[in-house]
Structures are given as C-alpha cells and as structure tokens.
Amino acid sequence: MAVVFEKTKMLTDAPLHYCPGCTHGIAHRLVAEVLEEIGAEGHVVGVAPVGCAVFAYNYFNCDMQEAAHGRAPAVATGIKRVTPQNIVFAYQGDGDLASIGMAEIVHAAARGEKITVIFINNTIYGMTGGQMAPTTLIGEKATTCIYGRDAEKNGNPIKMCELLATLTGPSYIERVALYDAAHVRMAKKAIKKAFTHQVENRGFSFIEILSSCPTNWGMTPEQALAFVKTDMQNFYPLGVFKEVTE
Amino acid sequence: MAKITIKKESCKGCGLCVLSCPKKLLQISGTSNKNGYFVVEITDMKACIGCASCAMMCPDCVISVEK
Numbered sequence: 001m002a003v004v005f006e007k008t009k010m011l012t013d014a015p016l017h018y019c020p021g022c023t024h025g026i027a028h029r030l031v032a033e034v035l036e037e038i039g040a041e042g043h044v045v046g047v048a049p050v051g052c053a054v055f056a057y058n059y060f061n062c063d064m065q066e067a068a069h070g071r072a073p074a075v076a077t078g079i080k081r082v083t084p085q086n087i088v089f090a091y092q093g094d095g096d097l098a099s100i101g102m103a104e105i106v107h108a109a110a111r112g113e114k115i116t117v118i119f120i121n122n123t124i125y126g127m128t129g130g131q132m133a134p135t136t137l138i139g140e141k142a143t144t145c146i147y148g149r150d151a152e153k154n155g156n157p158i159k160m161c162e163l164l165a166t167l168t169g170p171s172y173i174e175r176v177a178l179y180d181a182a183h184v185r186m187a188k189k190a191i192k193k194a195f196t197h198q199v200e201n202r203g204f205s206f207i208e209i210l211s212s213c214p215t216n217w218g219m220t221p222e223q224a225l226a227f228v229k230t231d232m233q234n235f236y237p238l239g240v241f242k243e244v245t246e
Numbered sequence: 247m248a249k250i251t252i253k254k255e256s257c258k259g260c261g262l263c264v265l266s267c268p269k270k271l272l273q274i275s276g277t278s279n280k281n282g283y284f285v286v287e288i289t290d291m292k293a294c295i296g297c298a299s300c301a302m303m304c305p306d307c308v309i310s311v312e313k
Contacts, residue, residue: 001249004311005301016306020283021260025305181266181299214260221260 010036014058021214021221023178024052027120028059030188031091034195035062044087045079047072049101051093052126070101073108076115087198089116095125098134098158105164112169112203116194119160119206122213123232130216134158137235142216157235161208165241171203173242177210179229202244210236248296248313250288257308259283263300269293272300 010032018024035044041062048056050069057064067075072090080088097105097119105117124142125131132142132149135157139148149157161175172194176187187209194205210232212224219227257279263286264272271294275287286308288294296313 001312004248004296004313005298006310007307011307015256018305020258021262021305023305025307026303029305029307181297181302184302221262222265225262225265 008033008036010041010061012059012061016059017055018052019213019215021212021224022052022126023209023211024120026178026184027091027118027187027209027211028053028056030184030191031089031118032060034188034192035087037192038087038195038199040087040195043085044089045076045083047076047079047088047090049090049092049096050127051096053091053093053120054127056091070096070099071104072096072101073104073113073115073117076117077108077111077113080113080115084114087116087195088114089118089195089198091118092120093126094119094121094123094135095128095131095133098160102134105160106167109164109204109206110167110169112171114198114201114203116198116205117207118191118194119208120211121160121208121232121236122211123157124213124216126213126216130213135160137231140231141218159236161206161236161241164206169204170206170242171244172197172205172240173208174206174240175208175210175236175238177228177233177238178212179210179225179233197244208236210238247292248294248311249291250294250296250300250312251310252286252288253308253310254285255279255281256306257283257285258306259285260305261286262303262305263309266299266303268297268299269295
C-alpha cells in the first residue's frame with residue numbers, strides 16, 4: 001500500500017491550539033507542505049504574527065521569529081535582506097495585517113521585498129474575542145458592532161488583494177478559500193506559486209486565504225464553511241489579481 | 247482498497263472530514279478522547295476509495311491515507 005497522505009515533516013508534533021473547525025490548521029499544513037515540496041528545509045525563516053496564529057513558531061518545523069503586532073512584513077524584510085539565501089515568509093491574520101499592520105504591508109509590497117506573505121482573512125479579530133476587523137462584512141455581527149457592521153458608522157471593509165495589486169512592487173497576488181477539499185488543493189497551488197516567485201527572485205508575493213472562525217461567528221464548523229462559500233466569497237472574489245511573468 | 251488511520255487523541259471532532267467524504271463514510275462517534283472531544287470514526291473501511299479529501303480538510307492532520 002502506498003501512502004497517499006501523511007503529515008508533512010515541516011510541521012512539528014505540537015498539538016494545534018486552534019478551536020475545532022478553524023481552518024488555520026489547514027493553512028499551516030499547506031504552507032508546510034509547499035515548503036517541503038520546494039526543498040526549503042534548512043533555509044527557510046518564518047515570521048509569526050500577533051493574533052490567533054501567535055504560536056505559529058511552535059508548529060512550523062523551521063526557524064521562526066515573532067514580530068510585534070502588525071510588523072511581520074517589516075521583520076521579514078530585515079531577515080530577507082540580511083540573509084537573502086533564506087526563503088522568508090510572514091503569516092498574518094486580518095486584524096494584524098489589515099489594521100495595525102497596514103503601513104508595513106503596503107510599504108513592504110511597494111518596495112517589492114522578495115518575501116511571501118500568507119494573509120488569513122476570517123473577517124474578525126479571533127484571539128481577542130470577536131471584535132470588528134477592517135475586513136468585517138457589511139451587516140456582519142461582531143462584539144463591537146452588535147447590530148451588524150454599518151458602512152455609515154463603521155466604514156467599509158478593505159479588500160487587501162485589490163489594494164496591493166495597484167502597486168508596482170508585488171509580483172504575485174492571489175485570493176483563495178478553504179471551504180472544501182477542491183479549494184484546499186487550489187489554495188496549495190497558489191501558495192506554491194507564491195513561494196516559486198520568491199525562489200526565482202521576482203518580487204513580493206501575497207496570498208489571501210478566506211478562512212473560517214466558527215467560535216466568534218457563533219456558528220458550527222459546517223455553517224462557518226457555508227458562510228465563507230457564500231457571503232465572504234461574494235464580497236471577496238477568488239482569483240489572481242497580479243502576476244508578473246518575467 | 248484504501249485504508250485511513252485516525253489519530254484519535256489529536257481529533258477535535260469538528261466534523262470537517264465528515265462533510266468532505268464523497269462516500270459519506272465518516273461520522274462523529276460516541277466516544278471521547280482525553281481532551282473531551284467526540285472523535286471521528288469510519289463506518290466502512292472497505293468502501294473507502296482513498297481520495298484523501300478528509301485528510302485535505304482536517305485542520306489537525308489527524309488522518310493519514312494509504313491506497
């Protein structure tokens with residue numbers, strides 16, 4: 001019997017602390033599998049964010065650095081410039097990247113730093129208990145907008161892929177989702193492409209992953225995946241937003 | 247013939263694998279692990295086609311698949 005699927009060596013044996021049904025674990029696994037497939041073992045450095053994925057350094061079987069809130073792209077820039085032989089990636093959530101870290105991500109992208117950023121968008125602040133994030137959908141409830149987000153009062157959600165695609169620096173930008181096995185496989189292809197852009201020294205690569213948060217959305221894992229597939233995907237369309245081929 | 251192995255001590259019983267199985271062979275069992283989660287089980291191993299959709303969707307790498 002041949003092995004069809006087993007846990008990648010690029011993940012440690014530490015049990016994940018994520019809530020049941022959270023797709024952070026899938027995203028971790030995809031990044032780790034891609035790192036193994038491109039032969040990055042031994043020369044890869046990850047940067048962990050502040051947020052639900054703050055313990056990412058316990059889970060990835062590679063060198064990791066914890067960054068201050070939102071500053072992962074700046075830290076990753078430093079690591080990549082000092083040790084350009086390493087593959088460097090930052091793994092961030094939406095509260096980290098699109099709110100407090102907005103300046104860092106925009107400028108890292110504008111400078112065209114040769115790093116890869118994995119952006120988990122679950123439209124809410126997960127770790128701190130479900131507050132409204134810059135990515136929260138209009139009408140979606142959170143603990144700081146209990147009647148649903150109102151565009152007049154709270155502003156409109158930010159589409160990070162579209163925003164960064166207007167810049168010259170990025171070489172690859174794609175949005176993927178993790179609501180079924182087929183889309184998980186597509187997400188892996190996208191992540192692999194992003195890391196390939198870094199290996200080939202083309203420029204800044206960015207993957208936005210539409211992810212679920214059953215706990216803070218007040219849903220079962222099944223309902224949460226359905227929410228990603230319908231409401232989230234309607235507002236955040238999937239696809240490649242920028243690809244520099246030369 | 248395919249075979250899946252479920253690492254029950256790491257399962258959180260979220261049921262994402264149950265949703266993804268095209269043959270509907272997985273279900274949440276009545277037995278819990280040391281963390282108190284009702285773990286997943288396979289009802290008919292012989293009917294498994296080894297597509298690994300369950301393993302693709304498992305956030306905790308609980309399932310390994312052989313074919």
